[in-house]
Structure formats: structure tokens, C-alpha cells
Amino acid sequence: SNTKNKLNNAYKGEKTHSLKGLFSLSSSKTIDIIIPIYRGYKDVRDCLESVLKYQQKQKFNIIIIDDACPDVKIKKYLKFIVSQNQNITILENKTNLGFVASVNMGMVLHNDNDVVLLNSDTIVSNNWLDRMHQCIYRSKTIGTVTPFSNNATICSFPIFCKNNDLSLRWTPHEIDQTFSKINHNVESVEIPTAVGFCMYIKRECIKDVGLFDVKNFGRGYGEENDFCMRAIKKGWRHELCANTFVYHTGGVSFNIEKKERIALAMETMNKLHFDYHKRVHEHIMQNPASSLRVNVMIHLIRKSSRPVILFISHNMGGGTEKHIEELVFINKTRMDAIIIRPGDNGQIILSLGAEIESESLYFFLPDEYAELVKFCKYLQVTRIHFHHILDLEPSLWGLYKDLDILFDITFHDYYFINANPKLINADMKFCANRETRDSLCVEAYPIPGGVTPDVWRRNQTLLLKNANRIFAPSQYMANLMQSYFPYIKPTITYHSDWEQDAPYPDIAPVKISSNEPMKILVLGALSQEFIKMNAYQK
Template sequence: MNPLDVIIPVYRGLQETQECILSTLPRLPEWAQLIVINDASPEPGLTAWLRQQAAEGAFTLLENEHNLGFVGTVNRGMELNPERDVLLLNSDVEVPASDWLERMREAAYAHDKVASLTPFSNNATICSFPNFCADNDLFAGLNVTELDAVFAQLSLADPLVEVPTGVGFCMYMRRNCMDAVGLFDEATFGKGYGEENDWCQRAAKAGFVNYHQLNVFAYHKGGVSFQEEGDPRKAKAIELLLGLHPDYNDQVQRFIAADPAKKARRMAALAIIRCHPAPVILLVSHCLGGGVNQHLAELQSFYGDGTCFLRLTPANTAGGVWLHLSAAASDGMHFNLQQPEQHQELLDLLRWLGVARMHLHHTLGVPEPVLELPQQLGCGYMMTIHDYYLLNANPSLTDAQGRFAGDEARQRDAQCAQHYPLPEGMSAAGWREAHLPLLQGAEQVVFPSQDVAARFLTGFGDKVLAANSVVAWHPDSEQQSWPPVVPWQPAEGKKLKVLVLGALSREKGALLLEQVAQRLTGRVEFHLLGYAFKPLQGLINHGPYQPENLQSKLDEIGADVTWFPALCPETYSYTLSTALGRGLPVVFPDIGAFAERTRGRPQSYMLPWNMPAEQVVAFWLALAAGKPVSDWLAAEHAGLEYAACPSPAQGYYRRHYLAELQPVPTVQESLADTLRHTAELVEQLQRPELAPGPLTGRERLLLMLWRVRHWPGVRGFIRLVPYSWQQKLKQRLSKKQLHEILPKSKS
């Protein structure tokens, strides 16, 4: 085995660099040395600290006279000692206080033709844990050393799986491979991005193998030292990479579809949940996404390591369920369990994990055996009401035209059934009677607003539900105080910018928005940040957004006011929270939770939900001109009253949600024994992935294009098409990941 140079290139980030270096030094074996290269950092404090530490003999410090960028800096380090292996370590990585480096070196020599090794991390694309190809927090609140201890003891036949590329945040590179294929390609990849992918591809073509190492874990903060310069540079680097290695993207998609590290991730997650001292809560919901999914992820974020959340949702086959080992959306962190055939396996697993409570968020599509779990587990359950599904099977209380059906019960139920038909032979009253025991049996029924609580208490009877009902706004209302409102100030030549957020159906007012926007073209500017059920004319559509880029997109738009054109009663509205968090004036209908959540807030305008489009146009013209708008406003919402309805509980999620909830006692065992058990469980529960639903016409076209691009004579032409253009076409045809559409390998 060759000795090793651990190379840390540094540009900025004093605290992260200190954590990286100070976590690496104490356990550095005698056959390894640390080399830090300062790439002309613009931070004097960082440079001073590095010089001080190097002067004390902690490590070797090299300083670039001029900024070389990541690739040039790393190459300088890799060619410093031609007889030594190299481990590249980003300066925003924290390594465990363990024998992690010994394990990596041992694995590097487990095979003759090892090119690179990449460990597990929270933020390492195809080597990420717990969620595959995602940036994660540290799972269950454990630190890097605690997580590494779990991975170090996994019961694996082989701790290495072959990957198409290593990930450069922490990558071990064998010297014999560097001798064969050279260093990183600085001429092509400039200051960085794509260079390690190119090197790994060159290594593979020379007969070497890149591996993902499953028995080591390192923490990667991401985006600190050599910060990404934005998507245009990344897109250009990918174009260059595909020009050199045309089948690279296909290799990656095939790897993602196969996901050979899935078993290791599942084993580790199960063991961590089993051993965690916090109570385990099973969240049950539908599989339709939206605000319900956002709330589940919010619960996990809100409580952090104070609670372990599991999530159970219907699968895409009759009777199937997914058991996710996380409240957030996950990839590769779930088990498919058919009901009722595998109900006992599900029950045994939940008992072994120590589920202390079930929390039902939706029952749409949930198999009947799942609703029997609280009694079988001997635990209580609670419910949160996110829509009106349990009232009459219509989640939005809308008629066939997507408009609010009103609150007169008989008329409402009849109109709602035209939009969402009830099961054959069942009336709305029979539907409520069938679901009443579920509501009555809950320890608590949580309503996210008084508005929805009032309709349920009226529909089911306040004497029946009042005893276990509580109104509690979602945790985001407890986590922050909203900033002061920035009022709209008309000015000469200034056009009012109106923001509409989220996914717009007919019920959410998509058609009303289009009618109003078309009539006000050139006078008021409407921006949709999200998407509608059909293309809308007369407005600027910015497309869907991800939570991590929402604020930057809002900054770009620079809206003056937010409009919620909904024609149905919202039960809470996270998009309203976004507007409140930006200090924007808001315009909303007089049904749903909007008025309640903005009570007493200035610049919050309530319009009758069924106001004709021409009157809405007149309102916007008056507001844009700074004229009085009181003629259009509904009754003053500051005086809203909800008879026989509890007031919102203050601090419910901080003070009451986990009150008196204790972990379920489990049989004590060593981590090694637990990991052996998880290996057995994963084998028992391993099932083929459920067959995906039929492809849409656009998805079939995308699949055909993917196949055509491999035809002789076509590949060369495809290389001439900019990668960004290819991506735009792919996004137009399907929002799914390509590996979800590709046919599965039969091997």
C-alpha cells in the first residue's frame, strides 16, 4: 500500500475549514500526511489561521500566488508527491473521529484496479444518505461520528459497489490509476465542475473501477469553499463532459435506476431508528403531494432529533403501501408492503421500531388494514384535517365547475357529489356516519384553522367532536413573527406587479386569474410562480419552483402584492405564509383560512369569493391607482366569529404535540446485533419495485428520443445540440427523472 496525501484545497470559509482540518488531524495515521493549499483566499483571517497552524507543524501549507481555481489547485497537490495515493477533501467536509481513513485505504487495495472510492455522506448526489441523490440533513440528528459508527458495522458481503463516477467532496484516488490516466483536465474544465467525473470516466475506459464505499460516512456541508458559480457554468461543464463521454449520462441514469446501495441505506436507517432515544411517530397520508406533504416535512424539520418520523402512504397498486423511513419525500428509503398479504410483516416491523403514536393526515387510498394498526400496536392516534374529504368525499367542497358549493348542507352535498362522486349506494350522510368512529377514536383531531373546524363541527355535530378537537395553525406560524407590511405605493410609470403562487386548478382560481389578467394587459402585471392545470394567457408564467430557490425567484419578480384567487375554502395555505413572510400586501377570498390568519393585519384585502371578473378588474385598477377600494371589500374580517369553535391554540406544536409522549421500551441489544437484525429484515421485506403506471404520450416520445440518440450516425449529431437545449426539451416532455421512464434492466 502506498502512503497517502490528504489534500484540502481552501478558498474561503474560516469556520468550515477549521472544522474540516481539526476533525482530520487527530486521527491521521503515520502513513498519511495532510497538505492544505490556500488558493489566494480573499479572507485574511482564514490565511492567518492557516499560517499559524502550519507554523506549529500541524500540516504542510502551500499558497498559490494567484487564484488557480479548484482544478489547478488540486492538480498542484496531486503532483507534489508522485509515489503517494491521494485523498481529496473539500474544506467544508467534517470527518468522523474514527478509523475511517484506515477503512478507505484497506478498501482501496481490496481490488487491483481501483480508481476511486467515495464514502456515504449527507450531501453527495449518488452517494447521499438517507435520501438518494439529494442534499440531506444529518439523519435523526446524529453527528458524523455516530453515523459513521453505524455504517462501519453494517453486515455487508462487500462494502464496495461500482459507480460511474466518484464524488469529489471526499474521494480516494490510487496513484497507479493517476499514473495511467493523468491528473484532472484543467484545460477543459477550467476553475471546476465536472473534472472528477471526467477523470473517473477516463479511468474506467483505461480498465480501472470507481467505487462507492458503503462502510464509511463523512459530513459535507456543501457550497462553502469553492462555491458554485451558478447553473450556466454547470450546464456548460456538462456539455463538455458529454462531448468527451457521450454515454456518461446514460450510465448515471442506469446506476440510479439500479441503486445498488439501497440495501445499505435501508439497513443503516432502520438501525438508527431502532436505537434512537426519541419517540417514533408513524405519519399516514395520501400520496398526492401538495400541502399535506409539506406539512409532514415541516414536522420533521420542526422537531429535529426530538422525534423519529416514519411515513406510510398508498402505493400505485391496489392494496399496496409504501413505508418511508422519513417524513420527507425520499428515494430508496421505503419498503413496499402489500395489504393485507404483508400486514403482519408491516406490524412486526413497526413494533420492532417502537412506534409510540400514529398520526393520520389523510385516508384517501389508504388500505383498511392500516387503520387497524393503532389497536394492534397498542398506541394512540391523532388526526389532522387538511381538507374536506372526510366530510363528503369532496376535498375542496366544489361543484362540477370547480366553485365553492356553499355551506347549506343538502345543496352542498348534492353539488359536491357531482364533482367527486360518492361510492355507489352511499349518501353524504352515510359517508360521514362511516367515518365518524375514526374521528371519535382519535386522541385529538387537529384543525389547521377555525374555518375548517367550524364546518366539521357543524357537519358531524359539535357535541360529538368538541371533546377531542383542537385548532392549531401549522408550525411555520410558531417559528417566526411576520415582518411589517410593505404597502404598495403608486408612482408615475410604475406598473403594479401582482404575484400568484403555487399550483392553480380551477378550484384555486386559474380561470379567474386568466380572465382578469387578459383584461388588464398593459395596465397591471400578473406573475404566476408555479403552474396551472392549463396554459394561461395574459400573464407572466415563471414555472414551478423548489423550496430552496423560492426566495431568489421572489427577489427576481419583485412583486408588490400577492393575490389568492381561490374559489374554494383553503384550510391553511402555505403560500399565504410565503406572502406574509415577504411582508407583501395580500388579496384573498372571504372563504377559507385567509381572513382568520390575517386578522388585524394592514394591507390585507378580502373580496367576495364569487365576485364577477369585471368587478375584480375594477378592484385591481383602483388599487393600482391608489384609489379607495372599500366598495369591493367583503365584511370586515377583523370581526370574524366562529360559534362553538375553539380558538387557535397558542404554541400547540411547541408545547403540546409531544406532551407525555414517551419512547416505547424495546429489548436492549448491541449495535452489531441490531445491524444483523436489520440485514435480515431488509432481506425479508425486499420486494421488486411496483410496476410504474402507463407512460403518457409525451413520456413515450421522450423514451423514443432517448433510444434514437443511440442510433449510428445520430450520436454525433446529438453532441452538437447544447446540453441546456436537451434539458429544456426533456423538461417539456416530462418532469419525471429519466430513470423513472427508462425500461428496467432484467439482469
């Protein structure tokens, strides 16, 4: 199966060698690293120091474009590093010309050098430049190369097409080193366009295609997409460098104008290149670099010093999904999370992260149960946390035994009682009377397998009795569950609110008279059964 192939590749990835001596470079071209700068002192300093920190086999120049930077602190820092490094050149714009015009200035400075366009809010690591250089010279028709990054749309890691927050989990150095080791045998993956945060362009491609289009993309965004489409029409192609990662903060230079500029740029792209969005959409649907992300994520988790927690839940989203995301967010520096959710026809989905969009592996149970156990041991899973058992393949109930680890259970609803999560009848009213509860609940939610409520509860005993800890979000739920399962001792643990410290504005109460009705706006969706249940209880 596809999952087995991915796992075999991941297991083989352990047999790696050092970063030194990996490459026999095929070109001796000097590379101009062009870094436009406007504001963001810390980002600028982190970027330049990372470029200067690591030695490369390839000779390179650093071309800094000071686009009328208003920050005196940045200007002083630039003067300092120029005095300390002979390979740095600063070009100063008297007025702010914008990103595209500034980049063009750098690209015409040396007519024979390759170029790397590097945003000032990036951090590079190890022999990043040598690897990108090797990648672009694997074929005469490769015009541009882009590395993986946490914030690079179609080149994003670990979640595809997303701005990923990797802060405090791994350093850019650790992630790039893992990419270099695990994906060192992978050449590259073709992409419809480069991503401009870190874009290596072959000089022959620039001579053939021309510079960036200042007229249509003057202030930034879309200029690299337009360049790549023009290059494609001349027979060039663009590649994702499989073994390189560059950290990217994103949006420092453009700040709040970012969304407006992107929207305007995409309108212009539609006019100039009718097939651009079709190419990008097809690439997104195929996600050809998925296995590369999976391999790296597996090894980052495996090598982490944090415990690996396996969460098991349903695939219905909602509050349970939200709660898991919040738990992982709050504890992101203390654990690494993987999540199992049920799929179709006995298939389970194992996500390498809390988010529903995380790269995933698929196992068909019970046939591939042994492979699942092997993988969990390989990741060194230390604990299992059951959040729901809806549609769960029964073999997973014994996973903790085969891994020889403890497990916890959190009650999110009343599914354990009679398979009716809300204990409501066919009219969506809460079944308060215990004597008639089972019959009314089963009428609304038939029990899987057609068993009786008593048999259903006896089956749950196998799981509940062996749990190390059981959590309930309220005293009411704990009491109700104990009335059916007297041997359990739930810990009352209210669901934490990770948004409680968000920068919300102060509440501005509106004074109303005692006989004036209060009008409340509820943002979001409330199911009819939830509304009726609450109305009944009140």
C-alpha cells in the same frame, strides 16, 4: 419480497461488532490527503481538526494547498497546526490557480503515494481512511473510491442525489459509526464516477490515466468526472464505499459561482465524453445503493432518543404534503418522522423521512400487515398522526391498537363528511345547503364502495371517536365537522409557516389612485375549482 429482504438485512444489522479490528489491510502504501484551501475559516478548522482527531492504521500525510488564501485568520491557523504536527505540508500559491491546478500540485508531490482529495468543508470521523483504503484494494481494477455523504449527488444520504440537511439531527460521527456497523459486510457499489468532495485515488490509476485536466476544467467542477471517464476507458472502475460517511457542507470555495461552473463543466463533459450523462442517468434510475441507505436510516431512527412519529396521508401532494413537511421541519430536533402513503393495488409506501424522495419500503396490505406492525415496533413508533384517509387500506385504521399507542387526526378538507374533499358539486361550486349537499357532492365525487353518505359517516366514527386529539385549521371547519360529528372536540390549530423567518426583502408598496385597478400576480397554481369556490363564498 424486496421489502422483506431489506428488513431482514436491517434486523440482522443489529448483530455488529466494534469499529476496532474490522480490517486486515492489504496494502502498506502511504496516503497523501490533499486539501486545497481558499476561504471559510470555520470549515477549514473543522475539517483539519477532524482529520487529526482520529488515528488510522494507514500512514498518511496532510498536504494543504494554500491557493492564495486572502483570509489572514486562516493563514495564522495553518502556521499553528503545522508547528504542532510533523505530517502536515503546506504548499503556497502566490496567485490563485484554482482547484484543479492546486490538486495536481498535491498529486505530483510524492510519486508513489495514493491520494485522497478532500474538500476543506468536510468532516471525517472514526477510521474513515482505513475503510476507504480497504475498499479500494478489494480489487486491482478499482481506481477510485467515494464515501457516502449528506451532499454528494449520487453518493448522497439519506436522499439520493440531494443536498441533505442533517444539522442538529445526528453528528457526522454518529452517522459514520452507523454506516461502519450496519454496512460492514457490504463490499461496495459500482458508480459511474467518483464525487470530488472526498475521492480516494489509487496511485497506479493516476500513473495510467494522468492528472486532472486543467485546460478544460481549470477552476473546478467536472474535473473528477472527466478523470473517471478517462479511467473507465483504460479499464478502471469506481466504487461507492458502503461503510463510510463523510460530512460535506458544499459550495464554500466556489460560493455563488457554483451553478455557472457546473453548467459549463457539463457542457464540456458532453463534448469530451458523449456517454457520460447516459451512464449517470442509468445509475440514477437503478439506484443500486438504495438498500444501504435504508439500512442505515432505519438504525439511526431506531437508536435516536427522539420519539418516532408515524404520519399517514394520501399521495396527492399539495397542501397536506406541504403541511407535513413543515411540521417535520419545525420539529426536526424533537422527533423523527416516517410517513405512510397509499400506492397501487393495496400497496402502501412507507418513507423513512418527510420528503417525498425519501428512501421507502413497500408493503402489500392486508397480506403484509403483520410485517408492517413488526417493523413499526422495531422502530419504536410512539404516535400516529392521520392527515388523510383517501385511498387508505382499511387495515391501517387499527394500527394504533396493534402498536398500543395514541393517535391524532388533522382535518385538511371535508373528506370525512361524504368523501368529497371540497364539498363541491359537478359544476365546481361549493354546496352550501346541507339538505342537498350529500346528493350533489356524491354526484361530483362518488363515495368509495358505493355506500350511502350516512353509512360513510358511520364508518368514520370508528376512527374519529378513538382519536386522542383532533386538529382543525380554522373555526369554520371545526364547526362544520362538529355539525356532522357532534362527539368530536377539534383544537383550532392554524398551519404554521416555517418560511416566516426567511430573509425576504421588505415589501415595497406602490401608490395607486382610488380609481386605478390593483393588479395582483399570484405565483404558483390554483385549481379552477378552488378559484370558483372562493369566488362563490365571497
